[in-house]
Amino acid sequence: MRKLAAGNWKMNGTEADLAEIDALMAAHPAPHCEMLICPPATLLSRMAARATSDLMVGGQDCHPKVSGAHTGDISAAMLADAGASHVILGHSERRADHGESDSLVRLKAEAVHAAGLVAIICVGETEAQRDAGQTLDVIGAQLAGSVPDGATALRTVIAYEPVWAIGTGRTPTTAEIAEVHGFLRARLAERFADASGFRLLYGGSVKPSNAAEIFAVPNVDGALVGGASLKAADFGGIVAALSAA
């Protein structure tokens, strides 16, 4: 399985920031991993014009319906039309800011699959849940509720993003990441014959300085990177670590 370095630009980036993509591609013309950047929707088609077999472009969310009277929303079919191959779903910021439930995330994932795209479904516990010893229960419930029955390894990526590690500079220990990723693999195996082929990404304060250590953890097939995906030098360092893993 080729590993995946995915960047989530969140609500960051304008035309000028496309220079970072040009710098990234110049520095890493033939990486041994796949690269994906999920910019804000306003940059999607401009970034898709730079896509290659090594650099893919994705959306950060979509509406579960194909089209209709949903002001401000974007469908998976529209993201595909703009050049996206992937869509991030159920990010903890969407779950918190927009009250997204597991069942809504599941509907969105079905829409992404129907549009022929790959769904990157995010799960992760809060700090209070980890402190209460509920991490695996929370993640198991999110996985069961958010991943549709029709999911396949080709069309579905799972991202483990502990909420308390996002944008904080804090990360779980490698043993804690290994425990969750092993659990995710085992739970997927209970439902999907091709569970071993699902890519499992770790996300939350991944940087060039900690990437190699995280990528050495069993069942970590890449990263979902926020802040460090905005600068070519930082994301390039993570791509280099993943290429060497």
Ligand SMILES: O=C(CO)COP(=O)(O)O
């Ligand atoms: O939320 C994330 C990616 O989706 C992680 O964000 P940071 O890499 O900035 O911690």
